[in-house]
Amino acid sequence: MATPKNRVGKIGDIExxxxxxxxxxxxxDEAGRGALAGPVYxxxxxxxxxSNITVKDxxxxxxxxxxxxFExxxxxxxxxxxxxxxxxxIERFGILKATLLAMKRAIDSLRVKPEYILVDGNISIPDLYIPQETVIRGDRYCLNVASASIVAKVLRDRYMRTLDEKYPDYGFGKHKGYATKEHREKIRSLGVLDIHRRRFRLL
Structure with missing residues (x-):
């Protein structure tokens, strides 16, 4: 069931x-889709x-x-x-398919099989065979999606900090692989790494 336009209301109303x-x-939800380097989580x-947990985007x-x-x-x-x-x-499939693949892997890894899935965005996850609903800006309207957004962001940021230790001159611990001015300057001066997404406009 697709959501054609943004919802209004309080976070958690959909759940x-x-x-x-x-x-x-x-x-x-995902993290890192728009980055120039590193995986998408x-x-x-x-x-x-x-649940009355207090979370947000x-x-x-x-x-x-x-x-x-996260705790x-x-x-x-x-x-x-x-x-x-x-x-x-990401290089092989493109960022959209890679993002949906990461989402499917996250769902498949749940120890409890969900009866219904709320997906951030407007594109359903293929090959799940579980009822799902896409919600544009779901991290602002759904408790579960906002929580998933935090999980993805925290874990990806932690991973990017490990890359910062491996490539200390690139500043991954600060920009987390996103297209900041500093990151592009580092690519220009130091070169492209294997962890950079060459399909993306790096410079």
Whole structure:
């Protein structure tokens, strides 16, 4: 079931409607889709019915706030998981298919099979065979999607910090592979790495 336009209302309103019919509702979201380097990550979260956890879009949070909420999500959730698609897969399939692949891997890794899935964006995940609903800006309207957004962002940021240790001159710990002025200057002066997405406009 696709959502043709942005929703209005409070975060969690969509789940509160669905929790009357489904116990295990998963939210799924990605992190790193627009980056120039590194994998794209996806998080998946199943919160208990009528959860009152206080979360919001990960992009609206400071890194330390995301880390705190990540721990709360792990405590509150019935289950959570993540998946990713590496740079080779991004280069091979393109970023859209790689993102959907990461999302499918996150869903497939949940220890509890969801009865219904809320997907951030407007494109359904192929080959899931589980009812799903796409929600534009779902990380602002769905508790499960916002939680999944935090999971994906925290885990990807942690991974990018490990790349910062491996390639200390590129500043991955700061820009996390995104297309900042500093990152592009580093590519220009130091060259392209294997972890860069060559399909993207790097300079």
């Amino acid at each position: 509160r409607r669905l929790w009357n019919y489904f116990k295990y509702i998963a939210g799924v 996806a998080g998946a979260v199943i919160l208990p019915p009528f 990960s992009k609206m949070l400071k890194p330390e706030e995301r880390e705190i909420l 709360k999500i792990k405590e509150e959730a019935i289950c959570w998981s993540y998946g990713f698609a590496n740079v080779e897969e």
